[in-house]
Amino acid sequence: MKKVSLKDIATEAGVSTALVSYVLTNKDKKARVGEGMAKKIREIARKLNYQPNHIARSLKSGRSFTIGLIVADISNPFFANIARTIEDEAKKNNYNVIFGSSDENVDKSQDLINVLVNRQVDGLIITPTEGSEQQLQQLKEQKIPFVLIDRFFPGIAASYIAVNNRESAAGAVSHLIKAGRKRIGMVAYKTTLHHISERIGGYQDALQQHKIKAGNSWLKKARYSHLKEDIQLAIDQLLKGKQPADAIFFATNSLAIEGLKYINTLGIRIPDELAVITFDEGEALDLFYAPVTFVRQPILEIGKAAVRVLLEQIADDTSATTAISIDTTLVVRKSCGSR
Amino acid sequence: MKKVSLKDIATEAGVSTALVSYVLTNKDKKARVGEGMAKKIREIARKLNYQPNHIARSLKSGRSFTIGLIVADISNPFFANIARTIEDEAKKNNYNVIFGSSDENVDKSQDLINVLVNRQVDGLIITPTEGSEQQLQQLKEQKIPFVLIDRFFPGIAASYIAVNNRESAAGAVSHLIKAGRKRIGMVAYKTTLHHISERIGGYQDALQQHKIKAGNSWLKKARYSHLKEDIQLAIDQLLKGKQPADAIFFATNSLAIEGLKYINTLGIRIPDELAVITFDEGEALDLFYAPVTFVRQPILEIGKAAVRVLLEQIADDTSATTAISIDTTLVVRKSCGSR
DNA sequence: TCATTTTGCTTAAACGATAAAGCAATATTC
DNA sequence: GAATATTGCTTTATCGTTTAAGCAAAATGA
Known part of the structure; x- marks a missing residue:
């Protein structure tokens, strides 16, 4: 049972495919199609259960109504949730989403961009990996619309949606300080990505503002590729000195979860012995x-x-960029103690 | 800067597009293209950075090299992880994945199927929702390959990948019994979906096998749409009688997480007062x-x-179905106590 | 009544890639 | 040297849809 095409309907109705196309794309008024004929065509289309071939349409129109989404890892709840909202939002606009995970790896990122662009996505939503500046530059040259999320590069003019990482981090750390913590460590990723630098910057801002001298020894960085070992080492160093940290600020939820798993094994009680605060939520x-x-x-x-922003950029066919910075909320719960 | 097409290369080389096509799809030997010309064409293609138009190819070949994935909710870690492996596996085979979330809703499911099929996906991987039998039947009639995961309908001949839910559930419950628990409740979804029925069946099998008489009062069902309230009610009923349950078996991770959140608020200690066991993992x-x-x-x-299985079905163009049942592992940790 | 406008449809080209079929020019065979 | 085979390319049709352009027939105007 082959798929029903315009031609089938045209044959059945004894007219040309053009006429059928006009009717089924609701251009029948503009194209001066007879009322009776329009009705007849619509009926036949319904009877044959005609479904337009999206690929043919895309080829003709040069638009695929598909968005490419590149996240670091779709199995990370933060990105999965983002993916979910993007999917819903895209669907509302008759767009679909093709996705891929870069694993924070530049080469995979390039691969994905190539694949998605070859599939003629109309635009991309990307969480860029470290060192992917040149890939973005290339997208700009190719005039392929894209929007960055979660991170961006200060040196590259591109649309992005991000939170005010520096202020948010500072706010979190201030909260720890106000809760009476004095020796506040931070665990971040070892990366040059701007959003992490900003979170680190905010951490330092807050300490400085409260006149706390933080040796760099309180700032620990874990490699994405060796998360578990590096976090364990970091936490050991933070907690096992003569002056152990009394609070830890994690830069992301993955770091927090991995860190807490280890802290659990150490038998350290939260918040009594150690306060914990983190970026991002998660059921865990x-x-x-x-x-x-x-x-x-x-x-x-x-x-x-x-x-x-992406759809605007696609529609306007402009190279103007939109940068959106969104405020965060500090959700206070038990892990920092209360006083 | 328009995209480079075969025609651009052809013009530059002073030949027909056909020749370029033959060369760039490596059919130059078969099509008897001159060695020199082949080399020249390849060079021009590289120079112009030619990228084939996937949409045009799809239209011609009738294949899109795209898989449609329909899960209940991409933001659920179980499905996100599945999505991740499917993405990776698809990529290995030069396939991409378009996804959508059905929210366990039949209408959304139908919507998604329509959209994905119109996008000419070559096949679908689906976690079917309750009541979607007829949608699957329709896919079969349209000869669109699909594979079910996580669940399936015993009455519908279709390929599926599932675990042996009944035995796995029975194993879990037996574990509770061996750990000395006597009053074992179960919290499942209120649904007719087969995998849940099987998990319930396994629970009952295990009780029966150990000669435990379980009133139906130990089996609680929560509506997907009213998860929180229903779970709280279920747990209240299980724990607040004169003979409170000393163990709860959750049919999925969402149920377990929501249940444990509530149990936490009740101040009930696990595993001392209550043992807990569940299907599915999760960082939480x-x-x-x-x-x-x-x-x-x-x-x-x-x-x-x-x-x-899906790619096999696509390649073979057969209506034969493959059912795969996979064994699970019981991962024993602290929540059931140890003796 | 004849010129002009409107109506209702068809033709044909296009999007980009593919592939069967066709056609000279050259090479091989006897 | 004539018949045949091979080489190296082009022509053309196709996938399904869209849309500008074209063209009769009918309707309107004077």
């Missing part, structure tokens, strides 16, 4: 015996904004 | 103060098998 952090205080990124807003 | 269950014993579904295997 809710279910933790001391639900973890966290910086909430408004995922829904980010996803919606990303799609909106 | 790892990080829980009494890491939760769970039935591990081999996600990687499921994803790989799903893609493999």
